[in-house]
Amino acid sequence: MTNITEKIKLSLSKRQRSEKRFKFLGFIGISFAILFLIIILYSIFSQGQSAFKSTYIELNIFFDEKIIDVEGKRDIEDIKFANFRKIITNSLDNYFPEVEKREEKRKLHEFISSSEEKNLMNLVLSNQELIGKSKQLWLLASSTIDVIHKNPEMERIVESDRLVDDLELSWFKTFKENGNLKFGFNKNFFSKADSTEPEQAGVLGSMLGSFFTLLITLILSFPIAVAAGVFLEELAPKNRFTDFIEVNINNLAAVPSIIFGLLGLAIFLNVMHLPRSAPIVGGMVLALMTLPTIIIATRASLKAVPPSIREAAIGLGATKFQTVNHHVLPLSMPGILTGTIIGMSQALGESAPLLMIGMVAFIVDIPGSFTDSATVLPVQIYLWKSTAARGFLELTAAGVMVLLTFLILMNGLAVFVRQKFEKKW
Amino acid sequence: MGFWSFFTLLCLVGFYVNWYGTTKALRINSNIEKGPKLPSLPNYYGRHALLSFILVSTTILLVWIFLKPFILDLLLENKISVDLTSSFDGDPSMLIDTIKATDPNNFFPGTNPLIIEFAKYYEYIKETSDSYVYLMVLSVALIFSIFSLRKISISFQARQSVEKTNINILIFCSVIAIITTIGIVFSLIFEAIRFFEKVPFFDFLFGLAWSPQTAIREDQVASQGAFGAIPIFSGTLLITLVAMSVAIPIGLLSAIYISEYANLKVRKFLKPVLEILAGVPTVVYGFFAAITVGPFLKDLVSFFGFSIASESALAAGGVMGIMIIPFISSLSDDVINSVPMSLREGSYAMGATKSETIVRVVLPAALPGIMGAILLAVSRAIGETMIVVMAAGIAANLTANPFEAVTTVTVQIVTLLVGDQEFDSAKTLAAFALGITLFFATLLLNLYALKIVRKYREIYD
C-alpha cells in the first residue's frame, strides 16, 4: 500500500505544476479577450476625439460694398449672388501682402473652407449694416490646415510626403504665432450631413436616416413578431406545420445579413420599384432581419410565465385568447421589450444589407421624411473610411464613437427594463 | 390627396365604425327588457366591424403597392403615340425608362420635347392614381363595415368571430417568416438561374479564374469575363481559418476560466464584458482592421524582413476572430456548465486535480456541444460582410498564405452590386449565384450544428 502512496507522491509536484500552468492559460485566454476590447475602444477614441474640434483662422474681413452691393439697393437677390469668395481671398491677400505669384495666391486662398462663403452671405443678410465696414472674424479653416494643426509631427515629414508644401507650412506657422489660429468646437459635426470637404461633413444626416429607418423597422417588426410569437407559443397546435414554421424562424435568425440585402434588391427594388436609398426600404429589410430575434424573445418571455396564471384565468371562464391577451402578455411585456430593444440595437449597427439596397449614395441633404434619400450611420462610417482625404479619418472614428454611444444607451435601457420590471417567478 | 391626410381619414372612419357598432350593441341590449341579451359583450360588435374595415382596406392597399408599377407602365405604354417612337433616337426598349427617369421640372437642355410631355403625363398619373385608390379604399372598406354592422343582432356571436379573425391574423404573421424564406430562396434562385444561362454551372463552381468583366455595350470588344468561383471560396476559407485560429483558443480558454476557475463576482463581471465584444457593430471592427491592424501588421512584419499586404487575410481574419470570440466563449460556457456536477465530483473524489478533471472528464463530455458552437461560429464567419469589405482585398487570389490579400464571397457580392451596373449583365447576376451558394452553405452548417447540439442535450437531460 505504501509504495503506491510513494508513487503517487512522486508525480504530485509535476501535476500541481501543470494545474498551475493550465489555470494560467485560462487566465491568459480571457486576458487577451479583454485586452482586444480595450485596444479597440482606445484606438477609436484616441483617433476620434480630435474630430470634435475644428481649426479657425482669424481674419480682418472688409465687407466691400463694391463687391457685395454694387448698385447700393440692398436688394436681397443681389446680396445672395455676390462674390463672397473674393471678400475672403482679399482678406487673405491683405494678411500676406508679399505673396504675388498667382500659383502661390491660389494655395493661400485654399486655407479657408468654402463653406464660409455662404456663412458670410447669411451674416450680411441679417446684419446689413456690416456692408462697408470691417470686422475681425474667426473663419473655419480647410481640412488640410485642420489636419496639420492636429498633427504637429507632420511638420517634420519630408515636403514631398507632406500634405502641404513648405510655403504653406510657413503661412500656417505665421498665423499660429500671431495668435490668429485656434481650436474651436466643431459645429458642423452635429449639424450637417455628408460633404466632399471633411471640415464641412457631419453626422446629422445619417443620424436622422438611422432614426427614420429604425422607426420603420420597429413599426413593421414589433407587431408582426409579437403576434407570431404569441401564436406559436400559446395558441398553435403542435403539428408538423407549426414545427416547420419554427425551424424556418430559427434558420432565418442565422442567415447572413447580406442575403437579406439581396432579397431587398431583388424584390423591393426591382419588382416593386420602391425608391432606392430610402429609409422605407431599409426599414423593411431590417424588419425582416429583426423579426426572428423578437419572435424568439417573445416566446422565451411567454414561456417564463408560470402555468398557474393561465389556469386561473381559464378556470374563470376566459377563452384561450382572452387569457393570453389580458393576463399572460402583459406579464411577459418586460422580456419582450428587452428583446425588442436588443433587436433594434442590432439593426442600428447593420450596414451590409443596406449597402445592397442603395443606401450608399452620397447624400448631402438632411432627410426629412421616410421617402427622402438617406443613409444610415454605420454606412456613413463605411463611406468615410473609403474616402481618400486624410481629414475623414478622424471623422470616421468620431462617427464610430457616436454609434457606440447610441448602442450603449440602448443596451443600457434594455438592462434597465429587464432589471426593473422583470419578475422572478 | 396626400398619404398622411388619407391615413388620418382612415383612422377617423375606423374609430367611428368601432364606436357605432359598440353603441348599437349597447342600445339593443338596453331595449331588451327580459330574456337573453346579446351573446357577446358590446365592444366585440364594434370590434367586429372595425376588423372588417381594417382588413379590407389593408388588403386593397397592399395589392395596390404591388400592382402600382405595372399598372402605371401599362397606362404609359398605351398612351405612347407612334410619332414618339419614331422620333426617339435610342433603344426602343429604353423608351419607358427614359420617360420615367426624366424630371419634367428639371430636364437636360436638348431633351426631346415629346419625352418631356410624356414625363409630365407620367407624373400626373402617378399622383392622381394614388388619390383614386385612396377613395376606393375608403368606400369599399366602408361598405364592408356596413355589412358587418347590419349583422349585429341577438343571434350573432361577435366574440367568436372576432377571436377567430384575430387568430387568423396571428397565423398570417407567423407565416411571414416562411414567406420571407421562400422570398429569399425564390429571388436568389431566379436570378441565379439567369446567371447560369450565361455562365455554365460547373465553370462557376469549379473554375479557377475570377475576373468578372462583361461588355458594357454590345458593340464593345471587351474580354469575356471569367467566372470561376474557386479562388473566392478559397479566400473565404482562408480568412475563416485565420479567424477560427484566433477565436477558438481564446474563446475556449476564456470559457473554461469563467466557468471553472473564476469566483462568482468575477464571473458576473466577465460575462457581460465579453458580450460587449459581440455587440460592437461589424463596421467598427472593419474600421479597426483597416486603419489600425493592417498598418500595424505591415510595420511589424516588415521589421522582421518579410512582406505583407496591407489588406492581408491575417488582418481581416484576425479581427474577425476577435468578433467571434464571444460566440464561442458564451456557447461553450453554457455547455460546460451543463455537464453534471456528479461527473466532476466523481473525478475529484479520485484525487484528480482541477485541470485533470477539466481536460479528461468535463471537456470530453462537453465536446459535442462545443463542436456545435464552433460550427455556428464558422457559419457566422463565412457570412460576415463588413469586416472583409473594409479590410480584405478585392482581387481574387488562390493562395494559402495569410500574408497575401484575398477576397471573399461576401466582398464580391458587395463589389458586384454596389455600382452602376445594368441589372441583367452576367456581372451582377453573378452576385446572386454567390448569394445562393452562401445561403445554402450557412443553412447546412446551421442545421448540422443544431443537430449536434440537440443530440448532445438528449444525453444529459
Add this chain to the structure above:
Amino acid sequence: MVTVTSNNIKIKSKKISVFYGDKKALDSINLEIPEKKVTSLIGPSGCGKSTFLRCLNRMNDTIDICRIEGEIFIDDKNIYEKNLDPVLLRARIGMVFQKPNPFPKSIFDNVAYGPKIHGIVNSEDELNDLVKDSLKKAGLYNEVKDRLNEPGTSLSGGQQQRLCIARAIAVSPEVILMDEPCSALDPIATAVIEELIDELAKNFTIVIVTHSMQQAARVSQQTAFFHMGNLIEVGKTEEIFSMPKQIKTQDYITGKIG
C-alpha cells in the same frame, strides 16, 4: 462515547462542525472509525450524515459556502492541516456516490482513470492487470470481460455502481466512503453490492451512509446515529439496534421520528 475496541482506529474526528453560510449543519462531532471494519452512519433526512462523510475526504472543499471547523485524524495525521494536499488524500480515500456516475468513457478507461493520472503503473501490461484485478474485486469482471471497450454508461444501474467501486479501488485506497450507494438500485442489485461490501471489508476500511436501518444492520459492525447535526449515539451495531442507550436512538429505530 462507546467505541469498538481491540481494533486500530483508522479515522478520528475531533469537534468537527460544518457551516453552510450561516446555517450550522454539524455540531462538534467526535467519532472514531475502526480499521478494516464497516461503520454505518444512520439518521433521518438532513441530519448531516452525508455532510460528515464528505468531510472525511475533504469533498466539502469543492462547495464555496461550506466552512469546516475542527480536525480529522487519519492514521494520526490531521487532514485539515494547512499544507495538506487534498489530491493525495483523495487518492487514499475512495468514494462511491448515491447515483452511479461513470465517466462517459469505456469501461476500461473508467477503471484506468485513477491509475493513469496518479502515475501508479509503468506499463501497458501493468495497467491491464490492474484494471482486470479491480473489476474482479468489484465482482464485475465476468460480466464485462468481453466488452471492456464499450461505454460505461451502457451498463445497468447495479453494474454501473460496481464499476464505480472498481474505479475507486483501482488506486488501492485505504478507506472507501459510500454515500447511500444502493438507494438508486433495485433489491437484487442491492443484495449484490451488500455482498461485495462484506468482501471488501477484509481489505478496506468502509464507512457507509444509509437511510435503511435494515441495511445498516446487515452490513456494518459499528453504527453511528446522527440527528439534526448532532451525533447522538455510536456503538456496536447489534447493541444500537437491540439496546439503544439514548431515547432519540430508540425513537428513530422504532420509527417514531424520521
